[in-house]
Amino acid sequence: MKTVSLSTEQAPAISVPLRFFAIAPLFLVLAALIIAIYDTNPFVDAHSPALLAATHCITIGFIGMIMQGAMQQILPVVIGSPMPASRQIAWLTLLPLIAGTLSLSAGFLQGAPALLNLAWVLLGFGFVVFIAASLISLSRAPAKTASKTALLLSVLALTVAVILGTLLARGYATGMQLDYAKLAAAHISLALGGWVTLLIIGVSYQVVPMFQLTPNYPQRLASALPPALFASLLLYLASSWLNAPLLSHIAEGIFWVLAVVFALTTLWLQSRRRRRVADATLSFFRLGMISLLCAALLSAAALLIPSPAPFRTLSVSVFILGFALSVIHGMLYKIVPFLVWFHLFRGGIKKGVPNMKQIIPEVWMWRHLWLHIATLLAALLTSVRVEAIRLFAIGLASEGLLLCFALYTGIAVYRRTLKTCVVSA
Amino acid sequence: MTELDVRGLPPPEPFEQIMHALQLLPADSRLRVLIHREPYPLYEVLGDNGFTWQTSALADGNYSILIGRTA
Numbered sequence: 001m002k003t004v005s006l007s008t009e010q011a012p013a014i015s016v017p018l019r020f021f022a023i024a025p026l027f028l029v030l031a032a033l034i035i036a037i038y039d040t041n042p043f044v045d046a047h048s049p050a051l052l053a054a055t056h057c058i059t060i061g062f063i064g065m066i067m068q069g070a071m072q073q074i075l076p077v078v079i080g081s082p083m084p085a086s087r088q089i090a091w092l093t094l095l096p097l098i099a100g101t102l103s104l105s106a107g108f109l110q111g112a113p114a115l116l117n118l119a120w121v122l123l124g125f126g127f128v129v130f131i132a133a134s135l136i137s138l139s140r141a142p143a144k145t146a147s148k149t150a151l152l153l154s155v156l157a158l159t160v161a162v163i164l165g166t167l168l169a170r171g172y173a174t175g176m177q178l179d180y181a182k183l184a185a186a187h188i189s190l191a192l193g194g195w196v197t198l199l200i201i202g203v204s205y206q207v208v209p210m211f212q213l214t215p216n217y218p219q220r221l222a223s224a225l226p227p228a229l230f231a232s233l234l235l236y237l238a239s240s241w242l243n244a245p246l247l248s249h250i251a252e253g254i255f256w257v258l259a260v261v262f263a264l265t266t267l268w269l270q271s272r273r274r275r276r277v278a279d280a281t282l283s284f285f286r287l288g289m290i291s292l293l294c295a296a297l298l299s300a301a302a303l304l305i306p307s308p309a310p311f312r313t314l315s316v317s318v319f320i321l322g323f324a325l326s327v328i329h330g331m332l333y334k335i336v337p338f339l340v341w342f343h344l345f346r347g348g349i350k351k352g353v354p355n356m357k358q359i360i361p362e363v364w365m366w367r368h369l370w371l372h373i374a375t376l377l378a379a380l381l382t383s384v385r386v387e388a389i390r391l392f393a394i395g396l397a398s399e400g401l402l403l404c405f406a407l408y409t410g411i412a413v414y415r416r417t418l419k420t421c422v423v424s425a
Numbered sequence: 426m427t428e429l430d431v432r433g434l435p436p437p438e439p440f441e442q443i444m445h446a447l448q449l450l451p452a453d454s455r456l457r458v459l460i461h462r463e464p465y466p467l468y469e470v471l472g473d474n475g476f477t478w479q480t481s482a483l484a485d486g487n488y489s490i491l492i493g494r495t496a
Contacts, residue, residue, distance in 0.1 A: 080465040
């Protein structure tokens with residue numbers, strides 16, 4: 001394959017991804033406040049409105065927002081095709097995402113149909129814009145790689161998750177007769193198992209070898225994993241639709257086997273990295289993969305025992321907090337310093353560009369890692385000690401604030417360097 | 426022609442080394458870079474600085490990029 005002098009306008013302005021990254025951690029703080037004020041514990045009541053509000057602050061407000069910002073950056077770098085009109089798309093997705101998540105959380109907390117109706121309209125609009133822009137970018141991409149397949153399938157999974165989420169929110173608002181348990185299970189599977197997992201897989205294929213200096217993922221495995229995982233989710237949806245519990249368990253089992261294969265492969269590659277120096281972002285990533293293994297074990301246990309509810313709750317908690325959040329933190333601490341460095345360099349500043357390691361001091365990354373582990377342990381402790389929920393809330397709020405501090409430090413370095421160089425010029 | 430092997434180096438070292446090599450490149454010469462992934466962001470900077478490039482995917486999974494100045 002040969003490519004010759006393609007378009008030169010690839011990367012979006014640095015403000016595009018950074019505005020998503022800078023706002024998202026505040027939703028961790030908001031989730032923590034809701035948990036602390038309403039004393040909500042998933043092991044006491046897994047369906048309380050406050051828990052739904054806090055969970056969506058984490059999944060849409062934090063994870064969704066970071067992932068949307070990351071996609072803006074990833075598409076041009078990984079597959080060589082930027083989103084069209086990236087600045088406009090950023091505002092058209094970010095603002096509805098902020099307002100929609102706030103409306104959804106307030107709607108759940110107050111049981112207010114008007115807020116829930118507003119939420120599904122705003123979130124639906126924001127996600128439709130994001131999905132359409134992502135699909136245009138993917139369809140224009142010259143690359144034909146396993147990463148591109150994973151990103152495409154993750155966007156398709158997100159599309160179904162958004163449709164189901166919209167239906168559920170509208171149902172809660174209007175009191176519509178729906179099979180809420182079944183729809184919610186499908187919504188969670190597509191959002192977490194599809195959108196989040198496939199996106200992390202697609203990005204890991206690039207980020208793990210590139211930043212952690214590991215060998216590449218085995219090519220056949222890398223190509224087969226995303227379609228197989230997506231197929232297991234489709235099988236799960238079909239079995240749920242057909243009321244076939246055995247088939248549904250088989251589909252879930254296949255999904256978790258594939259997730260375990262991904263986690264073990266990543267850990268194996270990391271064990272073969274070329275530079276064996278301690279690295280906080282690598283440790284975040286490893287914690288994420290170990291958490292994914294634990295979530296799989298807990299889900300396997302839930303499939304085998306007669307009263308699976310606590311194991312399912314534990315599995316989802318470990319998946320969201322241990323897998324998704326750990327990997328996102330690890331990626332942010334690599335990608336943000338790189339973006340700051342790259343945009344300073346690209347802006348023509350050749351002297352005075354700080355070393356990438358000085359942009360966000362690594363000591364803060366290590367502190368965040370230990371805080372994150374403590375928060376995760378507090379979340380697990382809530383399954384046996386109800387009062388640990390307060391500890392978890394303190395940990396989660398501190399994580400949000402620390403991440404804000406670290407990211408604003410990186411942004412400040414960018415602004416300061418630009419200003420200094422303009423002054424000296 | 427100058428050759429530069431940046432395979433296996435962590436970001437941003439490949440980028441820094443390529444830009445440094447291009448600064449030293451004689452006007453009528455070209456630079457061949459061996460790299461472990463296709464560096465899409467580099468293309469943007471090359472275009473901004475008046476370079477042309479031709480990328481070939483190698484059988485071993487690496488890439489060869491031939492960079493020259495715009496005529």
